[in-house]
Amino acid sequence: xxxxxxxxxxxxxxxxxxxxxxxxxxxxxxxxxxxxxxxxxxxxxxxxxxxxxxxxxxxxxxxxxxxxxxxxxxxxxxxxxxxxxxxxxxxxxxxxxxxxxxxxxxxxxxxxxxxxxxxxxxxxxxxxxxxxxxxxxxxxxxxxxxxxxxxxxxxxxxxxxxxxxxxxxxxxxxxxxxxxxxxxxxxxxxxxxxxx
Numbered sequence: 111x112x113x114x115x116x117x118x119x120x121x122x123x124x125x126x127x128x129x130x131x132x133x134x135x136x137x138x139x140x141x142x143x144x145x146x147x148x149x150x151x152x153x154x155x156x157x158x159x160x161x162x163x164x165x166x167x168x169x170x171x172x173x174x175x176x177x178x179x180x181x182x183x184x185x186x187x188x189x190x191x192x193x194x195x196x197x198x199x200x201x202x203x204x205x206x207x208x209x210x211x212x213x214x215x216x217x218x219x220x221x222x223x224x225x226x227x228x229x230x231x232x233x234x235x236x237x238x239x240x241x242x243x244x245x246x247x248x249x250x251x252x253x254x255x256x257x258x259x260x261x262x263x264x265x266x267x268x269x270x271x272x273x274x275x276x277x278x279x280x281x282x283x284x285x286x287x288x289x290x291x292x293x294x295x296x297x298x299x300x301x302x303x304x305x306x
Contacts, residue, residue, distance in 0.1 A: 160207070171216065173305075174301065181204055183202045183204050198217055216279065255272045268295060
């Protein structure tokens with residue numbers, strides 16, 4: 111299921127990428143799907159009560175502050191995502207109670223302006239015949255959020271995603287589930303921090 115979803119998103123998101131060098135700046139995103147967040151985390155209690163967690167990517171470039179009991183699945187990534195997607199995958203977390211998977215990819219530098227990339231992304235999403243629904247937010251200078259539903263292996267997957275550009279580098283962060291509602295998925299993407 112997750113392999114199909116990642117294949118669809120990465121196929122759309124790989125539009126217009128090129129090489130760039132890393133910077134030592136910090137970008138904190140704000141808005142309905144990305145807001146200023148804390149880097150502190152509260153450990154899960156023994157009785158599996160949802161807590162506030164800060165999930166960090168393996169390269170420590172990206173962090174997401176969420177409420178839940180997410181567990182790192184990066185060590186099992188080869189069994190959960192397509193082989194072609196492993197090179198860009200920087201975060202893979204799963205919360206069994208909410209049945210939500212969080213996926214983040216570092217898709218590299220853009221060849222075009224962010225606004226043009228976002229327009230191309232929306233156009234590609236609208237033209238996709240495999241999507242059951244599409245809801246696109248208003249793009250800012252550095253991000254756009256969107257919700258989609260599509261079928262994967264006979265199951266309808268709901269996704270809430272944010273495409274983020276920081277220092278001309280493109281990141282994709284998606285929350286996916288076959289049971290969670292779109293608002294619950296979007297809530298997991300409320301606080302995203304990127305440090306380059």
